[in-house]
Amino acid sequence: MNPVITALLIPFLGTTLGAAFVFFMKREMPELVKKILLGFASGVMVAASVWSLLIPALEMGGGSRAIVAPVIGLLSGFAFLLLIDYITPHIHPGGEAEGPRSRLSRTTKLALAVTIHNFPEGMAVGVAIGGALTADFNLAGALALSLGIAIQNIPEGAIISMPLRSEGNSRWKAFTIGTLSGIVEPIGGVLVLMLTSAVLGIMPFMLAFAAGAMLYVVVEELIPEYSQGKHSNIGTIGFALGFALMMVLDVLLG
Secondary structure, rough: OOHHHHHHHHHHHHOOOHHHHHHHHOOOOOOOHHHHHHHHHHHHHHHHHHHHHHHHHHHOOOOHHHHHHHHHHHHHHHHHHHHHHHHHOOEEOOEEOOOOOOOOOOOHHHHHHHHHHHHHHHHHHHHHHHHHHHHOHHHHHHHHHHHHHHHHHHHHHHHHHHHHHOOOOHHHHHHHHHHHHHHHHHHHHHHHHHOOOOOOHHHHHHHHHHHHHHHHHHHHHHHHHOOOOOOOHHHHHHHHHHHHHHHHHHHHOO
């Protein structure tokens, strides 16, 4: 399969795999499995944000002003996700309600939260691919970033489909809704790729913006979730393994 198409679809397949847990488990995903997956995904995504997004953004600039666009882009990525979190009623995977008051059910808010974060994640993959295609960067970095997002999406797909099943919905309906929460990722990636030529001049900003969005998800969503309760060290070990894997991929494929 074309590596560009593969990179765009891998995160969506991760969500689909997680939603499919509804066919095999009666309750929730085992906490230990969830922690190791979230930690591993966090490590891959942080490392990929640095090597696949921030470093290429810095290398595209020239002179002492090369840092300006990446810094602004990074902070803008954080601010964008923070704004979305603030103005949209939702529930984080950990269970905390945020945003304006709403009559939406808890499961609906949870699905909304996952969908909200999936779109900029898809955009991040699209930006990484666009940078590889237009600036002669290695596409392996985009694939690694896509893989990290996919691993993170596995528990996210499960935490949507399983509560829907427990509320009385059929397994297929719960699976379908859980899967659809991830369809926005390839859509976001394709939209960015369609605009690649138009944003080529601001690619350092776009790469750093994507990095900021990814790091926000890691810091705000993933790390707090795997560090809560028992066996938090398992998530930390997963983070180290994920980060190390990304380093290896960068050296061998970079």
